[in-house]
Amino acid sequence: MPQLPSAAPLSWYLILSAILFVLGVAGFLFRRNIITVFMSIELMLNAVNLSFIAFSYQLGQNDGHIFSFFVMVVAAAEAAVGLAIILTVFKNRQTLEIDEISSLKN
């Protein structure tokens, strides 16, 4: 068994970020519930935040922290508006399945 390094290299953090992003894309593609699709988008945003902060550590500047703070703010605004849209869609259609909400298609 190879010896564990005493400190995790930066690439481990970036690989974790890539894994979480791909999981978010998978949830976005495969899930049918509109709320779960929305949560997958939040997972992707979190993965990108992790790589912002990892690069910020590597460069020794805190600009990445500022950017991930802005990402958090935008995600909060997006969650408020998106969940209001979901509420309105449910009020009009009585469904949360994204296959049935297709009146803009074609």
Place this chain on the structure above:
Amino acid sequence: MDAILFLIFAGIAVICGLNLVLQKHPISSALSLVGVMGSLAVLYLLLGGEFISMAQLIVYAGAIMVLFIFVIMLLNAGTERPSRRRLWAQYAGVPLLAAMLAIAFYIIQRALPPSPGVHFGAFQHGNPFDIGIKLFENYVLPFEVTSLLILIAIIGAIVLARKEIN
């Protein structure tokens, strides 16, 4: 020690992320997402981001996820039904995502210079003081634009969710 902490919380994050994608009930997915966000907050702390770690816990794991769970309970969302459509995404999706992950691994391994590793405490600019200095000296305009964005989001949410009164 840092590597062990990283492995523990990265494992929790990946398991919770997988659980988010695989669970059929939205409330299970939401709780898995809370797990992902909590372990990411610990990883931010390992990387020296004290402010951003606390903001992650309060804003994401606190406020946003409470909003999600509140909407799930309000709409009484149940287990989702498997759909028979979207065969293309069902079959081509997993290999394409695996290819994307492999390309990301390759690029990360090739492009990064060899680094000494992430030591807890080596990054000293993540405290609220330094973040505030940077935010209000270099990033004042984006900060103000963000406040406008939040105002628009508040108005939009109220307009969308209001009850029709005749």
